[in-house]
Amino acid sequence: MRKVGIIGVGHSKFGVRNDVNMNELVLESFKPALDEANIDLKDISFLVVSNVGLWSSEELPAITIAEYLGLTGKGAMRIEAACASGSAALKVAHDMISSGEAEIVAAIGVEKMNESFTPNVVEIIGRAGNYFWEFENFGMTFPGYYAMYATAYMSVYGATEEDLGEVAIKNHFYGAKNPLAHFQKEITMEDYLKSKYVAWPIKLLDSTPISDGAVTVILASEDAIRKIGSKDVIWIKSIGYSTDTSNLSKRSDFLSLEAARRAAEIAYKKASIDPSKITNLIDVAEVHDCFTIAEILAYEDLGFFKRGEGFLALREKQTYRGGKIPVNLSGGLKAKGHPIGATGLSMIAELTKQLKRQVEKSRQADIKNGWALAHNVGGTGHYAYVTILSTEK
């Protein structure tokens, strides 16, 4: 098993990007990644594209992107694992290099959601559970599912709506400092409590926006890294993964995403990490806060805090910069935005920059050990991927 390093990342501005088409949006992320990697187009042998695209007329996005970037002739495929597509693409690119099948691979995540008719997009996302049973028969929608998790959590552990609000406030606080974020403004508890309910207790300000965006992560083998002479490489230590039932009615409880717990277990084991000491090791994390409750569950599923205590940690600002473990210093999905196919790779690009101390000073984590973690969920915990990065090989 060959080790795999990240030699270049690029990240477009997230937001409503009707100023560019999909290919141009990708180029906005690809060009800086290629420059940073210090390689030529011909050095790339495969293009792994993460894109959900259910709202798009473009049926062959990997091909049109390859043509636009000048990568025609290379290998390509598209990967989908709902909102965890970016992490799945990272795994495919990683395994391709680790196996010896490729030396340099570009993983590209992209989503253009705002060019479609918005109610269509909202309906499609709303169906991100089991279509034929729970959506068709019971009218369960995506925010409804997370509302079930929120009410269960609040009822069992005594968290309040204000506790959910603390996630939104933190992530908007950091989003305001990230020039690539969809929303670059802070919000107050008053703003939060006044925002409209989507599915009680989930409010508009608990929810991620509908964003456009693209991210490129260029991966290379140890041999290629040596040849290029890359410095400041960030290494992929492990990628854990798991799935859960399509129907939420088959889940045992609504207090945790079991798939995320299993994905973390695999990732920690592969990277030889002692789960009980995870917060001592990880300097900074990006977690999947598609709704605010999801960030609190992530704290607990990853073992950052004990079960039922995630919201208490937030009251103590333990996941702010300078706290026990800083989380979503990018603004998270909540404020940075959530262009579905790009999200998982956005986490990787952000953490790569964090580990290299290259983000804006006001949101730069203190890098002590050089380790970072990305937690990326698809659907309501249908998919989960956990990726561990490190400055050490």
Place this chain on the structure above:
Amino acid sequence: MRKVGIIGVGHSKFGVRNDVNMNELVLESFKPALDEANIDLKDISFLVVSNVGLWSSEELPAITIAEYLGLTGKGAMRIEAACASGSAALKVAHDMISSGEAEIVAAIGVEKMNESFTPNVVEIIGRAGNYFWEFENFGMTFPGYYAMYATAYMSVYGATEEDLGEVAIKNHFYGAKNPLAHFQKEITMEDYLKSKYVAWPIKLLDSTPISDGAVTVILASEDAIRKIGSKDVIWIKSIGYSTDTSNLSKRSDFLSLEAARRAAEIAYKKASIDPSKITNLIDVAEVHDCFTIAEILAYEDLGFFKRGEGFLALREKQTYRGGKIPVNLSGGLKAKGHPIGATGLSMIAELTKQLKRQVEKSRQADIKNGWALAHNVGGTGHYAYVTILSTEK
């Protein structure tokens, strides 16, 4: 790089399968594959699902399939590379094992196309080129593209409509002997010449049907194979890949699929095959005959016959059983059917059985060297994958 073997395959009946839902259709292929592999569900660590699904309401097919098969908790993702999705999924599963990230992976290809409103499906397939330029502006459709290849080929090399018909006649001849084929009846040249034009010179009988079907291929590492004690393993020697321009107006000519030529070149090189002796080595091949002209181009792109002589070889029945190199003894996409996401893996399942001498006697190739080749194309040569299988490790 660890070697990867096929330890079990399963293949559903292809056709109009409104008697089953997607999950049940998958099970029809999964159960025999699992039985043949002689493993338990718990031994599988990842599920790579090949599915295009643009006509489906099911947004998380990999998850609903995992739940139905009892594989919830395992890793999963969906792969798309148009009509080459199945080969791309095979590559992902292969690399996962080859890298040491997994021991046993199930690659599952499935497509349910007939449950949707047929004109919708036909329109979606019709757009399988570049949407925003050539489809929207010039009204180019999928059969139209292949018609351009056919007219160019006929005009330059002197092939006739009857020569295209010979492909359809051969593939229906073998489809009639394959109980899993969509069409199990022979056709005559008279039937062929009487069939309606879709886009001159492409007729209905040059075209593949709209099929439902599922295929499972279970892959394992050398270590796992040793532990299980699997006998009669078929080994993946190499997988070559390439892409071509999204816009066909940028292609240099219409006499060959350049992506297929490059994919073959990579596959031959990785497997240390001398391209000039390919027909001496390969006992049987499955090629992507989405339209009859595509099979003739495949003969030449793979180096089975010289440029401009593929149709002559067919006149001499060189690709029938007993000929220089038997092709599509399954009936090919033309008669076996083309459930898009399942097609690439269907080729692998068929060739695995051919190499193990397990198909119906009347369509069993003479296995001398124990080598086979699958050629799988997405779009109009937008994607191409070539896979080499062998009985020897």
